[in-house]
Amino acid sequence: MVSALAVFFLGTHKIIRELLSIVSLALLTGLLLMRIVSPVSDDFTWQYMPGFFTLSFSLSSFGLLFALIAAISGLLKSFASWGINSKGYHALFHLMMGGLMILLSAGDYISFFLGWEIMTWSSFMLFNNFSSADDPIEKSQDTGFLFITLSLISALLMLGVLFFLYNRTGSMNIADGVAWLHGVKGLPSWIPGLLLMSAFFLKSGLLPFHVWVPGTYREAPHTFTAFLSAALSKVGIYAFILFFLPFSLNEGSGQISYLIAWIGAITATVATFKAIEQNDMKGLLAYSSIGQMAYVFTAMAVGSSLAMGGALFQMVNHSLIKLLLFFIVAGIIERTGKTRFDQLGGLIYKMPFSFIGVLVGIIALAGMPPLSGFYGKWMIYTSLIEKGWLLVLTGIVLPSTAAFIYCYKLIYGIFLGHPTEVNPEEAKEISPRYRVPSGLLMASIVLLGLFPGLILKPVNVLLSDLGMETLALTSQGSLNAASGSVSGFMVMNVFGGVFAVILILLSLFGKKAPTRNLHRLDIAYAGELPTEQTPLHYGRGLGHEVKRVAIAGAIVKRSLTEKYMKIGNQLGGILEHVRGFYPGNGQVSLIMTMVGAAAVALLIGLKG
Amino acid sequence: MLFTIFNSLLAVLLTYSMGMLYYGFYRIGNARIHRRVGPPLWQNVIDNIKLFAKREAPGHGIMFHLGPVIMTAGTITSMLFVPFLKDSAWLQGFSSYGNLILLIYLMVVGPLGNALAVGVSGVPFGVMGVTRGLTRLIGLEVPFFLSVALLMSGSGTISISEIMMAQDSFSNWNMMAHPAAFIVSLFSFVGMMGASPFDVVGAPVEVYSGPQAEFGGKYLGFLAAQRVMFSMVKLILWVDLFLGGATNVFILMAKSFALFFFYFIVGAAFPRFKTEQAVDFMLKLPLIIGIGAVLVRFWSL
Amino acid sequence: MDNLNKKDKAQLKELKSPMAVVDWAVNWFRKQSIFMLAYGTGCGAIEIPPTVTARYDAERFGVRGAATPRQADVIVLSGYLAVKTLKRVIRTYEQMQEPKYVIALGSCPINGGMYWDSYNTIKQLDRYLPVDVTVAGCMPRPEAVLEGFMALKDKIQRGEAEGARDYRDNIEKYKNNQKEIFGDKMLPGYTCDWYFSDGGSF
Structure with missing residues (x-):
């Protein structure tokens, strides 16, 4: 049910692409809805390198809710963006959808992390390559950099904690890890808990990790922004519920x-x-x-x-x-x-x-x-x-x-x-x-x-x-x-x-005292005569006087993004020669990091 | 159902006449402070009827037309979710279907609806007034919410009727039982009634009477009528929440007039805050008192 | 006040048909509540503050200030009118809602007064706007201003304060007179086009 979607996409003709997109999303929605009506269990497991570990998938009721939100948003979004997408967009979108579904139905760390990363990377490519910003050269520097850096931090945090949990419990199952997290009191459970939480906060854009949100939303294709806000920002909440909800109880x-x-x-x-x-x-x-x-x-x-x-x-x-x-x-x-x-x-x-x-x-x-x-x-x-x-x-x-x-x-x-x-x-x-x-x-x-x-x-x-x-x-x-x-x-x-x-x-008064529809410039304006050139629209300035309120002014004046960029620049200076190892391309080096991380994962998996 | 509708009409009439009476007093009182004679007591009614008797009204399309309607509907709806009397079947409106949090939000619906009409009229002064009003609202709502939250958590209910019922004797009035909450709420009360020092929204000279700048004739008539009714709704709400409620209309009038007199004195005595001064003020003294009250309540136990 | 009330009662007794009573009542409300837009054009501006404050207290007659022309019933023009000012005055007058009245203070709006030979003031206000009450004097004191308001109230009660109707009926004449002094700096069309048609209503 899930992975069928991820590999979907060969259509070359434009209309076929659009149609396929909508039909497949409708199919997904329908499937999910059917799950509500007839709760059949479609849990399945996949043996990866038999004897080492198993990928297990099962859609909980929470996962189902989030999956439904995502599927319906995706369906409406595909309808709204009918015919305006360039080539490759759909493939990425569906890849992301597939990643999301894997994430939502993941039963173990590997599939969880896999889904998380597929989703993150495909959404990055989506907003970066199909950006709606006017100036493609100028824009993606900051936004893309922030998004990549923060996503990487989030992924590494998560990976670290997941390995820690695996190390402690000896099981790849999320449920076991969660049980361990809640079973242990005090510092040992707090630190991984907080680290993991930071990763999820980052995805949902909570302070102090919100800096990637505005730029990304601004530059993503318009309808994709809707999807980002409606479905992807909810992933952090899903993960939070999955790992931490018993915490607050x-x-x-x-x-x-x-x-x-x-x-x-x-x-x-x-x-x-x-x-x-x-x-x-x-x-x-x-x-x-x-x-x-x-x-x-x-x-x-x-x-x-x-x-x-x-x-x-x-x-x-x-x-x-x-x-x-x-x-x-x-x-x-x-x-x-x-x-x-x-x-x-x-x-x-x-x-x-x-x-x-x-x-x-x-x-x-x-x-x-x-x-x-x-x-x-x-x-x-x-x-x-x-x-x-x-x-x-x-x-x-x-x-x-x-x-x-x-x-x-x-x-x-x-x-x-x-x-x-x-x-x-x-x-x-x-x-x-x-x-x-x-x-x-x-x-x-x-x-x-x-x-x-x-x-x-x-x-x-x-x-x-x-x-x-x-x-x-x-x-x-x-x-x-x-x-x-x-x-x-x-x-x-x-x-x-x-x-x-x-x-x-x-309207009863309307008989005695009719309303006269006036020209839009015929306004009470202190006896003056506004012309078409008079700046009467208050669109830009509206709300700017809130800045004069002490607390609001203090918030508006400070920009966390700038601070992060400053830290990033200084780090960049220090790491100048470290960077020399890499081919100089951010994406390549990131991919190398990923490969390295995967290698470490395998090693630990082999040892365990 | 018929009884409820009859009661609703009664509530509208009662608040209208009470409001006109109180504001008549307000104008005479202000005149006496200026050592003037002042207008007759019923001057506000005359003004209101005159506005409805105007032969024409300016308009800027259907949204402009609907603004005052939403405003008045918002006022009357919030009125219907406030119980006027306790231990009585009369003048309860629909209060059993709502609660205090709903009411606080309902009270903002009207002004925001009217803000749409102000926006569509295209008068920049009106929009400035609206922005000032919304900014001021930040300052007013925060301490107010803190004080009513103290009440709600203290009495374990969010229903206005039940909060009112719990105050059975004078020593149980919430102004006695929760003095800090009462004091904090009074700051917001004066602000919400639109008296000095919080009356910068409709400043006639600075922003050309603000949101009302473009309304005339019947529209202004509706706005003036709903304004006095809205003030009465707030007075009655405060009577319900802090002054032990009222068992009949006369006690209601006595208690609400006491509050009105407080508002009148404050309004007559103080000059005007700028918008940001108002917010800063509200986020300093009242908020600190409120936070102190919360801390005392939860950490002294 | 007592005198006025007696006069009102006497008038009311003379009325016969119910519609006449309604009209009378409407006029009574109109005269008891006058929102004033004080346009301080000349030296007379200084006479308005004492009129409305503690010394003469116009509010006891139901006269109070209005902030914008949309809310006002009467515009008080206190003195001479330069051509530039007249333009704003006309603009303000046209923005007021009917029924609306004009009170002109001092001799300048009547015949030019001491500015009779000035190159840039108008001499006779009622060529450009329908004046309901003029208060002569240079300048009229607050008592006289209040007397002017009383005269206006009488006129309203009799149903004769219909300057606005006059302006609407003879709009061509007024606009032509205005055009004579403004020339090509005439007010733009959107300010007064609706006078020439019915204007929309709902």
Whole structure:
């Protein structure tokens, strides 16, 4: 089921390629869905060098959830990017998909690491070779360098810890290693635990390893960014659940959980203030992704059933929202050729569908009540209050309040205000390719807002697999916690009802006091006469005054990326002659490192 | 169901008339402080009706039209999720379906909806006002959330009715039981009511009255009406949370007027903070008190 | 105030049809709540602060300041108007929402006053804008300004303060007069095009 996909790809004709891509992804989705309906076990093992070790694959319920997210994102993404991909793109994409599937169904270290690396490398090639950046020479220096270096660090950390675990347990099975990690108290389990955790944080872009995210998201092909944000950033969470979730349930590791919760809160704060500063759409969404992922980690650190449910809800939600927003942004970039807020503006009446799409997206992203985004946050907040972590709660309220600013900036910069470089007369609605998946995503966000309970059933299955208590489910429309409940169904209906009544009232006034539609320059402007040249659009500057707030200014002024680059440069100076051994090509030397690592792995394997 | 709808209408009427009365007092009170006579008590009602009686209104397309509607709908929805009275079937709205966290977020829906209309009107001053409002919100929400989180974790529930029910005698009022939380929340309260020193959002001279710059006629009428109702919702929320709730409308009015009087005094006495000063202030003194209260609560046990 | 109320009651008794009562009531609300946009054009600007502050307290008559023309009911032009200023004044007036009124203070807007032979001030404001009330004097003191407001209120109550309607009906005349002094620096079309058509509504 899994590896069949990875080796897929021979089509030479363009349309065949696209079709094959979609069909295979649909097939994958279908297969995964079938797993839900009829839970047949398709675990299988493969003897590699018989007698030494075995590759074993089995898809747990968690793996299934992540695989579904990835497959559906991939399917929608393939649909959205119909016909705009160059040759080789699909092969890499499917290679990456295959790596992801191997990773998600891995039962032992080798396949886990293999999947991890296939995924990392193919995604690197994807964003590097098919980059959307304007200037291909200038761009990939920093971004590619950061991505490679950090991925390498992450891989080496992981490899080291995995060998350590193998050394200790004498088994290649992940389950054994996890059991050992939780069985041992104190320092010996902390150090490998923390190292491993850093590797996963890196993948999900948590502080202080977030530096690769913005550049990568910005430069990846537009629809691939959607996939990066919706599916790949979740891999870190999957690995975290796989290795550590029992940690936070373990009484002895309270401090570590608390630390992780704070890492989540601080990451969210930093990412949010950075997001407000961004002047381009994808950069803003990239930082917002970091922030939203951080909430998930905070929630997982809390460790109660409610928090875990909140984390999963938030995660699924984030996938839906980011797919939607990145698709629409991709559509807008395709139509207008502009990426920055100071180039766009005033497109609302020309692109009503995209406007509504972004509106739904930001309402859910900001966690406003009538839509689904609120309920994930509600579960997280409630679990924090029940746990008594009020300071952490304060720590995540700060970024989620500040998130309103970047949400507003996103919608204002594109659709509201005044047109700047895009002539509104020529602007057209985004292409149907993007509209269809966006429509589906919008519908599911609204549906989850109306019936937040829908997600509890699968969540309960996962929770019981983890050995946690399941969440109470009274009706599809509401969520319950020990300390209170909320009914999404009622909230939506009350808001809708009141909205309708007031709209009717207002239109009654319409008879007596008609609204006069004015020219867009006919605005209250202190008696002055703005012209087409007057800079009336506030897209770039919006949110810049947040910088004057002490805490935000301190965050925005500092750049971790620059510090890393500085360290990197100094290291580079020291290692100048060491580098002489290598052919001078980064990729080759990395491949050599990989080969070396693999050799070491084999050696240790032989010894063991 | 019919009873609930009737109750909802009653809540709207009650908050509207209470709000107009209180703000009438506010204007007269301010006039007396300036040693003026001041307008009649019902001046706000007259202003509001006059706005609805204007013959035309400026418009910038359908989104501009919907902004004030979302704003008012947001206000009334949050009103319906606040229980007005305790031990009573009356004026409960839909509060049994919601809770405090929901309400805090519901209160932001209206202003953000209106921000869309401000954005589409194309007045840069309006957008500046919106940005100022959102920035200020960072400062207001953080201490506020900390104080209500103390309450919620203290009473073990996030339901407003249950928090209100738990305060059965004067010594059990949350302002007595959790004085630090109450003090912290008062800072946010003054800010959320939009009084000085936190009134930089709609500064008439600097940003041309901010978000309201382009609204006139019936739109301004709706905005003015929802503003007083929204203030009453906040007052009632604070009465519910900290002042022990109310068993009938008169006690509700007495308690909320006490809070309103506090707001009036603060507003009359202080000059205005700049946006970032407001946030910095809120993230210093109130936040430190709040953190201190949390530490005392969890580490002295 | 008492006098006014008696007068109101007397007027109300004379009304016969229900529609007339509604109109009367609407006018009563309009006159009791006047949002003023004080356009400090000339020396009269100094008379506005005492009018609205503690000494003369215009707020007791329902007169209060408005921040933008969209919210305002009356524009108070306090003194002479340079050609440059007039352009902004017209712009501001056109942005106000009907019913809207103009109060002109001092002799300059009436006949040019001491600027009768100036090269760059206009002499007669009502050639360019429909003035509802003019308060003569050089400058009128706050008492006189308040008296002007009272006169405006009377006019509103009688339903005669319809300068805005006059402006809309005779827009050609007003625009031609404006064009005479502005020449090719006339206000751009988008500011007043809707006067010549119905304007959209929903």
